[in-house]
Amino acid sequence: MKYYITTAIDYPNAAPHIGHSYEKIAADVIARYHRLCGDETFFCMGLDENSQHVPKAADANGMGVREWVDHMDATFRRTWASVLVSPDRFIRTAVDQDHARASQELFRRALAAGDVYKGLYTGYYCHNCNTFYEVADLTPAGCCPNHQTITPDYLEEENYFFALSRYTDRLLAHLDAHPDFIVPHVWASEIRSLLQRGLRDFSVSRPVRSARVVDGKPWGIAVPGDPDHVLYVWFDALTNYLTASGFPDDPGRVEHWWPADTHVIGKDITRFHCVYWPAMLMAAGVPVPRQVAVHGFMTLEGQRISKTTGNTIDPVELVQEWGADAIRYYVLRDVSFDRDGDFNRANLRTRYTSDLANDLGNLLNRTVSMIGRYRGGLVPKPSGHSDLRDSDLQNIAIRAGAGARACLEAWDFDGALDAVWTLVKRANQYVDENQPWKLARDEAQSARLDTVLHGTAEALRNLSIWLTPFMPTACATMQEQLGLPPLVAGAWSDTVEWGSFPAGVTVGTPTPLFPRKDLVPGT
RNA sequence: GGGCCCAUAGCUCAGCGGUUAGAGCGACUCCCUCAUAAGGAGCAGGUCGCAGGUUCAAAUCCUGCUGGGCCUACCA
Numbered sequence: 001m002k003y004y005i006t007t008a009i010d011y012p013n014a015a016p017h018i019g020h021s022y023e024k025i026a027a028d029v030i031a032r033y034h035r036l037c038g039d040e041t042f043f044c045m046g047l048d049e050n051s052q053h054v055p056k057a058a059d060a061n062g063m064g065v066r067e068w069v070d071h072m073d074a075t076f077r078r079t080w081a082s083v084l085v086s087p088d089r090f091i092r093t094a095v096d097q098d099h100a101r102a103s104q105e106l107f108r109r110a111l112a113a114g115d116v117y118k119g120l121y122t123g124y125y126c127h128n129c130n131t132f133y134e135v136a137d138l139t140p141a142g143c144c145p146n147h148q149t150i151t152p153d154y155l156e157e158e159n160y161f162f163a164l165s166r167y168t169d170r171l172l173a174h175l176d177a178h179p180d181f182i183v184p185h186v187w188a189s190e191i192r193s194l195l196q197r198g199l200r201d202f203s204v205s206r207p208v209r210s211a212r213v214v215d216g217k218p219w220g221i222a223v224p225g226d227p228d229h230v231l232y233v234w235f236d237a238l239t240n241y242l243t244a245s246g247f248p249d250d251p252g253r254v255e256h257w258w259p260a261d262t263h264v265i266g267k268d269i270t271r272f273h274c275v276y277w278p279a280m281l282m283a284a285g286v287p288v289p290r291q292v293a294v295h296g297f298m299t300l301e302g303q304r305i306s307k308t309t310g311n312t313i314d315p316v317e318l319v320q321e322w323g324a325d326a327i328r329y330y331v332l333r334d335v336s337f338d339r340d341g342d343f344n345r346a347n348l349r350t351r352y353t354s355d356l357a358n359d360l361g362n363l364l365n366r367t368v369s370m371i372g373r374y375r376g377g378l379v380p381k382p383s384g385h386s387d388l389r390d391s392d393l394q395n396i397a398i399r400a401g402a403g404a405r406a407c408l409e410a411w412d413f414d415g416a417l418d419a420v421w422t423l424v425k426r427a428n429q430y431v432d433e434n435q436p437w438k439l440a441r442d443e444a445q446s447a448r449l450d451t452v453l454h455g456t457a458e459a460l461r462n463l464s465i466w467l468t469p470f471m472p473t474a475c476a477t478m479q480e481q482l483g484l485p486p487l488v489a490g491a492w493s494d495t496v497e498w499g500s501f502p503a504g505v506t507v508g509t510p511t512p513l514f515p516r517k518d519l520v521p522g523t
Numbered sequence: 524g525g526g527c528c529c530a531u532a533g534c535u536c537a538g539c540g541g542u543u544a545g546a547g548c549g550a551c552u553c554c555c556u557c558a559u560a561a562g563g564a565g566c567a568g569g570u571c572g573c574a575g576g577u578u579c580a581a582a583u584c585c586u587g588c589u590g591g592g593c594c595u596a597c598c599a
Contacts, residue, residue: 008599051598123597164596186528190594193526200596233598269599276596296528297593334535339528340592347535350548358561366558373557414536418546432563437556512559 002042003034004260006241008269009046009091012072013057016079017312018331018343019298019305025328026295026337026413027264028085032469033408038490042257044244046091047076048237050220050230054094055212065214069094082316084324084472091240094219102243104224107204107235109284110162111224116283121159121203124152160205160229167279168199174278180291182274183411184338187267187294191274202276205229238277242286260289270294293411296340298331313343325471326352326514332413332470353518356474359424360463361513366431367456368481368510374440375453377506379483382454382499383447389433393455394498396426397462404466405492413470420466427459457482458501465491474513481508 007027010020024045031043049069058068073092080087093099110116172195175181175188182188211218211230220230241260246253265273270292278288303311318327330348333355335341371379382390403419430452439449464478468487476486483505 011599048599053598121597190527194594194596197526197595203597206598237599266599267593271594271596272599336536342535344535347548350535354548357559362559362561364558366562368558370557418537421547428562429564431557432555435555435557440557510558514559516559516561 001039002257002261003031003039004042004044004245004257005031005034005262005264006044006244006260008263008265009048009093009237009240010076011051011053012047012049012069012076013053014307015072015075015314017305017307018300018315018318021079021083021085021315021327022298022331022335023264023266023295024080024085025083025331026411027262028083029328029332029413029469030262030264030408030411031086032472033492035489036465036468036487036492038493042089042244043087044089044091044241045080045085045087046089046240046244047073047093048233048240049092049094050236051233052206052210052212052219055214055219065212065219079315082319082324083327089244091244093221093236093240096243098249099240099243100221101249102247103221103231103236103239105248106239106242106280106284106286107231108224109286110235110280111160113283113285115163115166116160116204117163118158119161119201119203120156121161122154122156124154157207159203159207159232160223160226161201162204162234162276162280162283164199164201164276164279167275167282168195170282171195171199171275171278174288178290181288182270182292182294184294186338187270187274187292191270194271194275199275202234204232204234206232234272234276234280238272238280241289242281247286259287262291262293263289264293264295267294267296293337295337296335298335299340299342301344302342322348322352322517323473323514325474326356328470329356329417333417334414337411337413349518352514353516355421355424356514357512357516359421359428360467361515363424363428363431363456364460364478364481364513365510367453367460368507370436370440371453371457371507372510374436374449377483379457379501379505379507380450380454381503383450385448385451389430390451390455393426393430393459397423397459397498401462401466408469417470420463423459423463427456427463430459431456454501457507458499461501462498477511477513481510481513483507 005027007023010016027043027045031041034041047069054069055065058065061068063071069092077090091099107116172192175192175195179188182191205223206220206229208218208228208230211220213219218230221236223229223231241263242258245257245260247258248254263273273292281288298305300311300313303309305312315327322330326348330351331343333351334347335343371377400419400423403422404416407413407416407419434448434452436449436452439445439452460478460482461484464475464482464484465487468475468491479486484502
């Protein structure tokens with residue numbers, strides 16, 4: 001099976017903050033999950049560089065436009081790398097020539113199909129904002145909403161339009177035929193009611209004279225066959241998903257990867273991905289993506305994340321303090337995907353200490369330590385002295401793995417972690433019930449001790465697989481401490497069989513997986 | 524104006540028609556000592572936003588209200 005997943009491409013106006021990271025981490029977890037299931041996985045991210053906001057941001061930062069986008073590219077990539085987000089392709093819409101070809105080809109096909117046409121665009125243009133407004137947007141005095149002393153000019157300009165209004169019925173039919181096209185389903189209802197109100201055509205180009213000139217050329221992708229216009233955001237940005245599949249240069253590659261399996265996006269751009277994008281593809285005769293997964297927004301300490309108020313956190317700094325695994329765990333455990341959630345330092349600390357250090361980390365530590373102490377580091381084989389406690393542990397484990405899988409397939413990250421944690425909890429209980437430290441003092445209980453130590457190690461082996469998509473580094477460390485080889489693609493399916501802990505394995509040195517940060521050493 | 528979401532224990536949330544409303548964190552009590560002052564058990568804590576209605580039965584369905592948030596088509 002192939003699996004092609006994308007995230008939204010971001011405006012390189014400023015460095016990304018923790019809110020941007022949430023979407024990328026969520027998509028990365030799903031990409032890693034599919035790789036672990038043995039799927040041939042392709043994960044695409046990128047930057048939306050062609051907006052006219054980008055030259056403005058360059059100006060504001062006293063940099064040339066090219067210099068600025070290169071700088072932002074490095075900044076974004078560094079941020080994503082720091083949170084262990086692992087795209088296979090990172091598109092830059094102003095730099096990658098295959099993307100320009102893809103955008104122009106998609107436009108050309110929609111034009112040939114008669115769904116792109118030239119029309120007259122009218123509006124009130126504020127020269128200060130460089131923006132068009134409709135009458136309803138202006139202040140009662142007829143002034144620009146952002147510059148209340150300026151009266152915008154009434155302007156008409158020729159633009160290309162996309163005939164979205166023709167697609168209402170086809171889009172509704174698509175929603176009917178594909179109930180999981182939009183998840184969570186609340187967003188499908190939102191889009192459905194939008195469609196039922198009827199659609200208006202939208203403009204897909206801008207006159208070239210309003211575009212910034214960079215290196216002697218207008219900033220943006222030229223409209224094919226019309227040097228007076230550049231593509232406006234829709235045919236330029238959304239198309240990146242298609243570019244990464246090889247469109248239009250490599251039809252064999254497109255055949256293999258397209259349609260995309262999932263576009264992961266924020267709730268603010270649902271309409272563009274669930275209405276505009278499928279209609280554009282339909283017009284061009286290209287298959288529609290299988291699914292759009294819509295996430296909510298993140299607040300920071302209860303407040304809207306905003307550059308202007310300074311309410312932001314740099315993910316790189318968070319990673320330096322807590323480690324990438326903990327940040328990934330926290331945002332997916334505490335911020336629900338399907339609605340808005342809050343990033344809160346106190347809760348991060350609590351999750352880190354309670355879930356990661358005390359529950360999971362300490363389970364590994366006590367297990368590796370006991371195997372070292374009582375069995376010279378050699379992970380024992382189960383002895384056959386098993387009882388209800390052992391079968392219960394196994395049953396919980398099997399249910400945890402199945403639960404995690406079901407939740408991940410449904411974009412329920414906190415549900416998946418909840419399911420996995422039932423085994424973390426049960427394994428700690430199992431250790432306490434069996435009191436291996438007492439078994440170790442009685443030679444007659446040696447066989448039972450083997451079973452108990454093996455069972456605990458086996459629980460940890462499974463945990464280290466199921467948690468790998470969330471916490472890749474910590475899980476590799478778990479496997480190392482357990483004496484296991486690194487995971488291979490397809491490792492997830494191994495866990496169907498409890499008891500496949502390799503024979504003759506020697507554990508490593510017990511080292512805290514998530515050191516407590518709230519305790520001062522030596523006090 | 525229209526459409527949509529949310530409101531449940533101190534905190535974060537689950538439950539979405541049917542026994543005394545659940546979990547985690549935090550508080551308190553006890554047990555254990557392998558372990559990162561970690562682990563386990565127990566206990567306490569809620570007129571399920573407010574007001575009506577439907578039903579044998581409502582946190583759960585309907586209506587209205589209050590408070591918070593989002594979208595409303597052209598700039599993600």
